[in-house]
Amino acid sequence: MSLQQANQLDEEFPTYKSEFAIPTFETLGISPPSVTNGPTLTPSTESIYLCGNSLGLMPKQTKTAILAELTAWEHRAVESHFNHPSSTPWVDIDLPLLPLVAPIVGAKENEVAVMGSLTANLNALLIHFYKPKGKRTKILFEKQAFPSDFYAFLNLVKLFGYDESHLIQVGVEKGKTHLTTEQIKRFVDENIDELALVCFPGIQYYTGQLFDIAEITRYIKEKSSDIKVGWDLAHAVGNVPLHLHDWNVDFAAWCSYKYLNSGPGGIAGIYVHEHYTRDNTTGHFQPRLAGWWGNNSDERFKMLEKFDPINSALSYRMSNPSVIDTVAVRSSLELFAKVGGVETLRKKSIKLTQFLQDLLTSSKYYIKQDDTDGSKLGFKILTPLNPSERGCQLSILFQPHFDDKEKNVMERVNKYLHDRGIICDERRPDVIRLAPLPLYNTFTETYHASQRLFEALDAIEQNHTLLK
Known part of the structure; x- marks a missing residue:
């Protein structure tokens, strides 16, 4: 899975994010960090909002209504x-x-x-x-x-x-x-x-x-x-x-x-x-x-x-x-009626969630469900891997677990993502729920979000002695 593939899929499947108000670094109160791998971030840069399973974004026409x-x-x-x-x-x-x-x-x-x-x-x-x-x-x-x-x-x-x-x-x-x-x-x-x-x-x-x-x-x-x-x-x-x-x-x-x-x-x-x-x-x-x-x-x-x-x-x-x-x-x-309803959106949703799954499972940090070694640094996917058995959400279980929030992997990954304008839902003690929605999320956004997640784990791995 590459950025080029993400761009190609975005050309195939339309996004309707222009219909929605997207929080920016400025509106979220986040100071944009400098990045070495990815697009430059500024106060006006839109967030990557993967939290529609908790609260959907506001359609722009809602304010008028x-x-x-x-x-x-x-x-x-x-x-x-x-x-x-x-x-x-x-x-x-x-x-x-x-x-x-x-x-x-x-x-x-x-x-x-x-x-x-x-x-x-x-x-x-x-x-x-x-x-x-x-x-x-x-x-x-x-x-x-x-x-x-x-x-x-x-x-x-x-x-x-x-x-x-x-x-x-x-x-x-x-x-x-x-x-x-x-x-x-x-x-x-x-x-x-x-x-x-x-x-x-x-x-x-x-x-x-x-x-x-x-x-x-x-x-x-x-x-x-x-x-x-x-x-x-x-x-x-x-x-x-x-x-x-x-x-x-x-x-x-x-x-x-x-x-x-x-x-x-x-x-x-x-x-x-x-x-x-x-x-x-x-x-x-x-x-x-x-x-x-x-x-x-x-x-x-x-x-x-x-x-x-x-x-x-x-x-x-x-x-x-x-x-x-x-x-x-x-x-x-x-x-929903304007874009063809849930049936139409579901076609993109399956592709979008599968794209995210493929990115995650190709990572060196991916841990299969039957692996019982809880000391490994990485994550498991709790959500069924079969597209017909899930919606647009993937629930990611991070390990190892530490009671200290400053050391715990999930807490550190979530903070890293949030500091880079990637909004998702944490479920303590160790789960982050990622939900790429077909209405307003893109394959390119999903690609960048996964790369930031891997970067967070890289940073933790490099300083792994702090976790022991």
């Missing part, structure tokens, strides 16, 4: 709910997003809603779909679940009067770095008569593993129609193609501030298969956490003591959505 709503607030205040000076009235501000977000997750428009935050939405869906009955009381999920998900599952069973024994966790086998579909199927088979609900991440946040959502859902559904299957899509939405309706997924929730670039803590979304809302009527609906924004819009402002749920996923909304958050995510969703 938000300012328009601030102007509406300034000029018409409450009247903008029904008489907006320039755009969608606030009372319907989220509705134009439905045709934009439905293709992102592979759903019908009546199966999605833009609302709330990820964990709040997940809790609302869990309390609705978890129906313990008889022996069927248990929830199956992964051992390394994101803490919010674990807390949600734990408190859910406790709310129903059960203890932690009603949580079944699938852990990574010794010597492995990620779960397998066969493992999950085995756990399903072993607990088939006691499972009420199964919920996994679409992509595992720490390792970057992409779960086989279609196959896992199909397998469970064929085993028992009584088991509800849901997915936390925080790291999958906007990253990989999804077909939730066709896969017969019961429910899903996601955030939008990572790959959907909605801004920190931006408004999230849900998916509920249409067969759960098709028969919504005043006298016949499945109870859920509810509020007035899930009620029939024709009746909403009559303030009736009657719940008349909308015949779609919109019936799970509780409150009116934040206007600012909604137009922020809309500006990014419009970009």
Whole structure:
């Protein structure tokens, strides 16, 4: 893998980074170091941002969209709910997003809603779909679940009067770095008569593993129609193609501030298969956490003591959505539509992540997974090496480990990268997650980032006595 190859690939696959605000050395507050191998760095040099798996960059049009709503607030205040000076009235501000977000997750428009935050939405869906009955009381999920998900599952069973024994966790086998579909199927088979609900991440946040959502859902559904299957899509939405309706997924929730670039803590979304809302009527609906924004819009402002749920996923909304958050995510969703959607971006993403993988595995510092010598200086890749089993993230585990931050390899590598304007995500004690995004990252950037990583390890190797 060479810089020439990177340039050739950049000619083949377009980048849309001009649509985004890219932090520079100056805006990041970093003094550009002098370099001997690579482009000259100045205060105006753009950073290499490989952290979109944590927070996506801001589309430039987002500021315009938000300012328009601030102007509406300034000029018409409450009247903008029904008489907006320039755009969608606030009372319907989220509705134009439905045709934009439905293709992102592979759903019908009546199966999605833009609302709330990820964990709040997940809790609302869990309390609705978890129906313990008889022996069927248990929830199956992964051992390394994101803490919010674990807390949600734990408190859910406790709310129903059960203890932690009603949580079944699938852990990574010794010597492995990620779960397998066969493992999950085995756990399903072993607990088939006691499972009420199964919920996994679409992509595992720490390792970057992409779960086989279609196959896992199909397998469970064929085993028992009584088991509800849901997915936390925080790291999958906007990253990989999804077909939730066709896969017969019961429910899903996601955030939008990572790959959907909605801004920190931006408004999230849900998916509920249409067969759960098709028969919504005043006298016949499945109870859920509810509020007035899930009620029939024709009746909403009559303030009736009657719940008349909308015949779609919109019936799970509780409150009116934040206007600012909604137009922020809309500006990014419009970009996805403009560039051809996730399916188109995925083609570049596979090439881009593979390019990074090839650079890393060609390094003298690359250590294979089955090498158990933890004293070697270098790194392992925790993420599956098969492109079909991951999104755009590679999780790099550095070794050896030292409790002293000043000596620890990962901490030193991360500082070296950051000082050179390469922004990535560290996960203590020893992992750096690199996420080259097809929307705004290039092959050339990825090449330079890998070279700086190798330089950091060179520097550590040359001064290796300090680590002993």
